[in-house]
Amino acid sequence: MIVFEKIRWKNFLSTGNQFTELGLNQIDSTLVVGCNGAGKSTMLDALCFCLFNKPFRKVSKGLLVNSVNEKDTLVELEFTIGTIEYKVIRGIKPAKFEIYRQGILLDQDAANRDYQKYLEQSILKLNFKSFTQVVILGSSTFVPFMQLPAGHRREVVEDILDIQVFSHMNMLLKERIKDNNESLRDCKYELQIADERIISQCKTLNSLTSVNDKRIELQQGQFDINEERMKDVQKKRAKIEKQIDNLADSEKEFDSLEKQYSKIKDLRSKLQGKLERTTKDFEFFQDNSSCPMCTQDIEESFRTMKIGILGRKKDDVLDATEQLKEQLVELRANMALMKDNHESVMEYRFEVQSLIKEEQRLMKTNTDILSLLKDLSNQPEIAGVQEELERLRKEYDDKESACAEVNKMAQDYKLAGTLLKDGGIKAKIISKYIPIINQSINRNLSAMDTYINFTLDEEFQEVIKSRYRDKFSYASFSEGEKQKIDLALLFTWRHVAKLKNSVRTNILILDEVFDSSLDTTATEELLKILKGMSKETNLFVISHKGEILAEKFSRTLRFGKVNGFSKIIEDV
Numbered sequence: 001m002i003v004f005e006k007i008r009w010k011n012f013l014s015t016g017n018q019f020t021e022l023g024l025n026q027i028d029s030t031l032v033v034g035c036n037g038a039g040k041s042t043m044l045d046a047l048c049f050c051l052f053n054k055p056f057r058k059v060s061k062g063l064l065v066n067s068v069n070e071k072d073t074l075v076e077l078e079f080t081i082g083t084i085e086y087k088v089i090r091g092i093k094p095a096k097f098e099i100y101r102q103g104i105l106l107d108q109d110a111a112n113r114d115y116q117k118y119l120e121q122s123i124l125k126l127n128f129k130s131f132t133q134v135v136i137l138g139s140s141t142f143v144p145f146m147q148l149p150a151g152h153r154r155e156v157v158e159d160i161l162d163i164q165v166f167s168h169m170n171m172l173l174k175e176r177i178k179d180n181n182e183s184l185r186d187c188k189y190e191l192q193i194a195d196e197r198i199i200s201q202c203k204t205l206n207s208l209t210s211v212n213d214k215r216i217e218l219q220q221g222q223f224d225i226n227e228e229r230m231k232d233v234q235k236k237r238a239k240i241e242k243q244i245d246n247l248a249d250s251e252k253e254f255d256s257l258e259k260q261y262s263k264i265k266d267l268r269s270k271l272q273g274k275l276e277r278t279t280k281d282f283e284f285f286q287d288n289s290s291c292p293m294c295t296q297d298i299e300e301s302f303r304t305m306k307i308g309i310l311g312r313k314k315d316d317v318l319d320a321t322e323q324l325k326e327q328l329v330e331l332r333a334n335m336a337l338m339k340d341n342h343e344s345v346m347e348y349r350f351e352v353q354s355l356i357k358e359e360q361r362l363m364k365t366n367t368d369i370l371s372l373l374k375d376l377s378n379q380p381e382i383a384g385v386q387e388e389l390e391r392l393r394k395e396y397d398d399k400e401s402a403c404a405e406v407n408k409m410a411q412d413y414k415l416a417g418t419l420l421k422d423g424g425i426k427a428k429i430i431s432k433y434i435p436i437i438n439q440s441i442n443r444n445l446s447a448m449d450t451y452i453n454f455t456l457d458e459e460f461q462e463v464i465k466s467r468y469r470d471k472f473s474y475a476s477f478s479e480g481e482k483q484k485i486d487l488a489l490l491f492t493w494r495h496v497a498k499l500k501n502s503v504r505t506n507i508l509i510l511d512e513v514f515d516s517s518l519d520t521t522a523t524e525e526l527l528k529i530l531k532g533m534s535k536e537t538n539l540f541v542i543s544h545k546g547e548i549l550a551e552k553f554s555r556t557l558r559f560g561k562v563n564g565f566s567k568i569i570e571d572v
Contacts, residue, residue, distance in 0.1 A: 001504040001536070002081055002124065009046040009075040011066040013059075014039050016565030025506050027555045029530070029539040033546035034559035039566025040542050041511055042559075044136060050075040050090045052128040053097075053116060056136060056511075065092050068564065086123065099123070121168060130159035134493045136509045137486060144486040145493075146462065146474040153460040158426065160497050161433055166426050170417070177413050184410060187403035194396040201389045208382050216376045223369045226362045233362070237355040240348045254342045261331040268324040275317040282310035431458055433496065440495050444488035448525045454485065483513065484522060491529065494537075508533070509540045514549060527552055 008021035014037070022043060034040040045055035045064070055064060065073045073092040080086065087100040099106045099119060108115060120127050126134075133145055133156045145153060158167055285306040290297045419425050438455040445454060452472070453465045464472040474485060490508075497504045514523055530539055531552075543549055550556050558570035 001506070002079055003506045004047075004077070004079045004538075006078045007043065007047060007050070007076070009042070009050075011069045011071065011073045012046055012049075012064060012075060013042050013066065014561070014564075014566040015042060015066065016563075016567070017066075017069055017072065018565075018567070020567055022557075022568075025538050027538065028535065029553040029555070030541070031546060031549055031553040031556045032540060032542045032559065033544065033550075033556060036544075038559040038561060040557075040559040042566060043540070044509060044511060044542075046075045047077065047509075048128065048131070050077040050088050051119070051124065051131065053090065054128065056132065061092065066565075081123065088119070125162070126159045127155070130156045133490065134160065134497055135505055135507060136511065137490050137513055144482070145489045146482075146485060150460060156493070157430065157437075157460060160493050161429060163426050163429050166424075170421065173413060173416055177410075177417065180406060180410050180413055183406045184403075187399070187406050190399050191396070191403060194392065194399055198389065198392050198396060201385065201392055205382065205385045205389055208379070208385060212376055212379055212382060216373060219369050219373055219376070223366050223373070226366045226369070230359055230362045230366075233355050233359045237352055237359070240352050240355070244345055244348045244352070257331055261328065264324050264327050264331065268321060268328065271317055271321045271324060275314065275321055278310055278314045278317055282307065282314050285310060427458060434458060436499070437492055437496060440492040441485075441488050444491045444529070445484060447529050448484045448487065448522055450481065450484045450488075454488070480519060480522065487513070487526065487529075504536075506536055507538045507540065509542070511542045512544070514541065514543045514545055 004024040006021065006023055008019045009015055010017055010019045020039075020042075032040045032043070041057070045057055045059065048054060048056040049064060054061065065071065071093040074096070075090050077088045078086070079088075085102055087103075089096060089098040089100075091097075097115060098108070099115070106115075106118075124131070129148070129152055132143075137144075145156060148156065155167070285298070285303050288298065289300070289303065434456065441454050441456070442452075445452060451466075455463045457463060462474050464474065466472065474482065477485065494504070494508070513526070530541075533539065539553075541549065541553065546556065546558070556570070556572045557568055558572075559566055560569040561567075562569065
């Protein structure tokens, strides 16, 4: 329960530079009177301004500053909740907003809006609309419950039933859902980007691999061709070498004949030279009887002897030469017979050499191909692309896992939202209290001699029936009847708040309620209700009917103007 203890204000509206102080929990009932403009309703504006930063009446904040002093507007309010003492100080020119708890100023690092939110949600646990519905009933700018939009009616009831926490939770949930939706969008975008990167990397890898595979395929194909060619070369070489082996004896014989031919030819050449010399000497001695050099005569006997010897030698050499010639002819004939085989062997040997060179070339080529294939099978560029692809896939998996958590959270939020929306937990609680609320409303109406059946549904729309079951709406009633309904609702909200121990307060303020549409009977019935209220209630009634109502209240406060400033001029 909030127990308002004391309020004071200065330079507020028509109040001057001296504090006007008012105890709020000392007297059970107080009548506040005064002429129009005397400042008797100022306490309403001061109370609402101090708590909610706006007056009860529709007055702009700038006009709250006293027009004479034009500065130092200050309102101080003291209250307790349980055993904890609070003090709120709010000012204009200079701006001031302070909250004290047990005499210690609360942290003001947060923005004023958050500071105000803390006051309403964490300390008071009610907002301006709810406060005015359970504390104040006014006759001028006050908006009664039945004239509030459906959404605002719900806020008031939620505050009274102390279930606004679900609305706050829902607001927080909506913020989290908003953040979660942003996270989901981020996840979707990041997964899309990650997937595109993987696709791009796969294309790069496939392209490189395809080119590399084609190169490997081409080189492997050439390697296989070379291997088959080497097999063919080896087979052909073996075949030719076998043919050479088959002609080996013939070739040896040809070589022997060739050597013999070469020897005989050399010998014949030598004999031919000897024959020429012998013939020359023979012809010299046959043709000359004296020495051509020295002109000396050659003895005839010597000459004859020489001629005989040289003639025989000549004949011998000639015979030998002829024999060698015959041998050469015979050898050539024999060699001619073996020439084809020899030429075949020579061709075979040449072909073998060619085949050996080709085999060596093919072996070298395939060795180079194997080295290239090894390099192609271990491409650093492809390995780097593959490694990057694995990294991107892991990154995608990590993001997908994180996004799964975000999505799970979204499902959890959806479930929580179902529970926290108006048709969820709050609806269950409201449906439980609707019968109690309706019972209290009708009891209060009956106490004010108003016999209608007034009920609120779970959407807080009225259903009004007379004793004859005729249906009405709130708008169809007279102003006096509307005021009775407003009072019945006010007392109901205070009753329910007491049951819930939620937004209970000690003060109840009625602003000019007795000055409006209530007839004498209704006035008397209302006074009875007020008199029967809890001892914990401190009632303040603002009225022009001081002379009529004074005896009904424990105290009368009279406001008036002194030197142009409003102040309390009488406290009886």
